[in-house]
Amino acid sequence: MLEAINLECIRGDRRLFRNINFALRPGEFLQLTGPNGSGKTSLLRMMSGLLAPAGGDIRWNGANIRSLGEEYSATITYLGHRPAIKEELTALENLRVASALHGTEISDSDARNTLGKMGLDGRESLPVRLLSEGQKRRVALARLVVCNTSLWLLDEVLSALDKTAVSLVVSLIENHLGNGGMAVVATHQDIHLSASSFQRLELAS
């Protein structure tokens, strides 16, 4: 279970938000909304452990995530604005390196299957530089399939994706929630999930 208690965020000399509280249990979904600059990305980065909160606490199963360190990192997958894709490497190499870094080494055929599922059939061996924005996004999203983590933190993942890709992502998330996973998604777009528990957190500007 992920808990946020009285979170406060200060960037530069501006307070982005304070007194943010929520709890996320297995199978639950949280959507972050709010105008540009309201702190959605900062909140996600706090949840990932990259950014230390100015006040308050984030707890994973009761323990502070910063004290858990790498143990916590092993349970999350964070996809930020920047796709973390190397333009010079092929889609296949990108996926295999990313998953090896995450501690799950996958075989060449597993990686091919996953990329096929993401609609990248026949483009696995092209340098990612040659793919379109949406296709690069799909390569980044393929990580969700191979990394077996329980908490997904997704920042604006639906941008640059076409309709089929959006529904693909939605079904990935539904599947994940169905298996007892948790997901936090920052997005402006409406997500239609059939999940039982759908929370929405609106950050004011």
Add this chain to the structure above:
Amino acid sequence: MFRWMVQRDLTLAWRRRADVMSTLFFFVIVVSLFPLSIGPETQLLRSIAPGVVWVAALLASMLSLGRLFANDYQDGTLEQMLLTPQPLYLIVLAKVLASWLVSGVPLALMSPILGLQFGLPGNSLSVLVLSLILGTPVLALIGSIGAALTLGLRGAGVLIALLVLPLYIPVLIFGAGAVDASINGVSAQANLSLLGAVLAIAFVFSPWATSAALRISLE
């Protein structure tokens, strides 16, 4: 994981060969300018050779530092590296090792040919290679701290030079000292041992300092 990281960085370096070659060419050209400008005075050339080669190696290694983390920072890969269950220490060590293999080792291998231009005797050439093999990893390790601290800043290149060059001085003194000793017919062992000791210290402490600097830079 370590093997994957090294392999990944080597693949990337291979696909951006021009960057790697520019470091090597810089080293070769800077060192070659000295014999050309001074003329065939063997005695003088011999006595300046250790200093010239080592200063050129220092400057060449500065050139490759900017690339160490900057690309990974820009496309978000560095964030992912901080969020893996692997110790950041090992990831940093893998990146530094890969960077040394593509920038430090070629310098050391090229140095005997450059040493010939200065009329260095055979045993001094081998000491020169040995001192560079021991010294360039220290340059990469110490440089990684500077690269991590200046990540994402404007004018990072100049700032790295100001931060890192003073820390390079011991390596310069021991490295050039070793070659100098062998030219004068004295054993180079003392200087090489000190260089080895510096390498051991840098190996233990600098990845740790670099990891801390990366965490701060990415907040």
